[in-house]
Amino acid sequence: MARPQVACRGRKRCRRLKCPFQRTDKKRVTKLRLRDQGTALALAALGVWAMSFLALYGFGWNDYSTEVRPAYDALVAGHVWQFLQLAPGYGGSLELRAPFALLPGLWGGREVAVYQLVSIPCVVAAALLGVWLLAQMRALGRNRLARATTLALCVANPVTLYALQDGHAEELLGAALCVAAVLAAQRGRANWSAVLLGLAIVNKQWALLALGPVLVALPARRLRAVAIAGALVLLFYAPLWLAAYAGHSATSGGVLSGSSGGVIFQPWQLWWFLGSHGQIVRGAFGVIKVGYRTPPAWIQSIDHPLLVLLGVPVTLLAVRRGRRSADAMLLLALLMAIRFAFDTWDTLYYPLPFIFALIAWESLERRRPPILSLAASVAVWLVFVVVPEHASADVQAAAFLAFAIPTLLALGRAVLAPQAPQLRLRRGARTSPWRRSSATASTPISTV
Numbered sequence: 001m002a003r004p005q006v007a008c009r010g011r012k013r014c015r016r017l018k019c020p021f022q023r024t025d026k027k028r029v030t031k032l033r034l035r036d037q038g039t040a041l042a043l044a045a046l047g048v049w050a051m052s053f054l055a056l057y058g059f060g061w062n063d064y065s066t067e068v069r070p071a072y073d074a075l076v077a078g079h080v081w082q083f084l085q086l087a088p089g090y091g092g093s094l095e096l097r098a099p100f101a102l103l104p105g106l107w108g109g110r111e112v113a114v115y116q117l118v119s120i121p122c123v124v125a126a127a128l129l130g131v132w133l134l135a136q137m138r139a140l141g142r143n144r145l146a147r148a149t150t151l152a153l154c155v156a157n158p159v160t161l162y163a164l165q166d167g168h169a170e171e172l173l174g175a176a177l178c179v180a181a182v183l184a185a186q187r188g189r190a191n192w193s194a195v196l197l198g199l200a201i202v203n204k205q206w207a208l209l210a211l212g213p214v215l216v217a218l219p220a221r222r223l224r225a226v227a228i229a230g231a232l233v234l235l236f237y238a239p240l241w242l243a244a245y246a247g248h249s250a251t252s253g254g255v256l257s258g259s260s261g262g263v264i265f266q267p268w269q270l271w272w273f274l275g276s277h278g279q280i281v282r283g284a285f286g287v288i289k290v291g292y293r294t295p296p297a298w299i300q301s302i303d304h305p306l307l308v309l310l311g312v313p314v315t316l317l318a319v320r321r322g323r324r325s326a327d328a329m330l331l332l333a334l335l336m337a338i339r340f341a342f343d344t345w346d347t348l349y350y351p352l353p354f355i356f357a358l359i360a361w362e363s364l365e366r367r368r369p370p371i372l373s374l375a376a377s378v379a380v381w382l383v384f385v386v387v388p389e390h391a392s393a394d395v396q397a398a399a400f401l402a403f404a405i406p407t408l409l410a411l412g413r414a415v416l417a418p419q420a421p422q423l424r425l426r427r428g429a430r431t432s433p434w435r436r437s438s439a440t441a442s443t444p445i446s447t448v
Contacts, residue, residue: 047155055164064167084243130154163349198232212315
């Protein structure tokens with residue numbers, strides 16, 4: 001009598017049965033997941049169109065008109081050297097998006113078309129990040145509500161809408177690049193992570209804060225990653241520095257210092273109550289800002305360098321506390337929260353990198369929908385949009401403190417608190433979703 005066949009368990013499987021079943025199952029899952037990504041891409045494209053329609057209808061009243069338009073007008077006219085000289089402090093971002101500024105010339109598009117085409121790629125970058133997170137969440141078994149919330153927060157975030165209306169689409173691009181750099185580092189893709197980090201720093205210098213989380217997340221080849229990112233930064237900023245030194249213009253001086261000049265002291269930062277009343281403060285177009293304070297003289301010279309320097313001890317302390325690759329995204333969220341809390345220039349779009357880092361961490365580390373990211377987005381909208389319409393500058397600062405201080409304390413505790421020693425998992429115990437995802441880190445995106 002023939003011996004009955006018994007199903008093999010664990011790793012001891014029958015080779016004759018293993019191969020055909022694996023091929024069939026793999027093909028079925030691949031088709032299903034590709035179909036899901038197609039749906040996500042369609043929804044993301046719809047969100048990009050909606051955000052562009054709602055926010056990118058004109059620029060006559062926002063920062064693009066005064067900071068970016070003169071440089072792009074020179075570029076469209078064929079004056080490349082003048083474009084470099086007129087570039088603002090974030091001139092690297094203008095270089096990254098320069099090819100899109102030239103496209104309207106193919107059909108005779110004017111200034112509004114240039115404004116739209118250099119802004120839409122930033123929205124697309126955030127949408128692609130959302131689609132990628134959605135694919136990873138599906139592989140981890142997240143429910144539809146969690147995935148839908150994540151995609152909505154990445155593509156149609158209310159903070160994103162106001163950032164586009166203010167003429168600062170580059171802030172959205174920088175947030176997406178920083179988060180993508182840490183995600184690539186967590187999967188051991190040192191070269192991709194370095195390129196993404198370098199492009200983020202080229203886009204805006206505050207992305208230097210993402211260097212620490214990227215190095216924490218990378219398992220190896222850290223020096224190589226730093227060298228690649230540094231080479232990219234030099235490649236893009238060398239022409240800007242050369243034009244600034246040669247031109248000696250007020251606008252090009254912003255490239256050298258990393259700012260656009262001027263004294264800015266907003267209510268939404270931790271230094272506010274150190275300022276003093278008694279002097280008239282004027283904003284854009286000479287409008288008097290009632291109730292605004294003037295900053296102490298010493299803050300303007302140390303504020304931005306202090307933000308970059310703070311990233312070093314915070315990162316080192318996180319490493320000393322035993323934080324590993326999975327905590328790098330939370331470390332990025334903490335550093336970006338420090339940035340918008342301590343920056344005297346803080347405005348509505350500054351919390352975007354913090355929100356995007358929180359979305360990425362929460363969507364991959366928690367099974368529930370990203371309620372913390374949703375709450376942070378709503379809180380930022382309330383503090384920066386709703387409260388200023390009904391309260392004085394000091395009340396606005398108090399509302400900001402009520403949001404920022406608990407956020408910093410919670411993130412600081414999560415990242416910097418001593419980590420409990422990891423216990424050896426018992427046989428059959430469930431591993432965390434992050435460990436299951438990192439086990440398949442080399443899986444191509446097309447099969448996720």
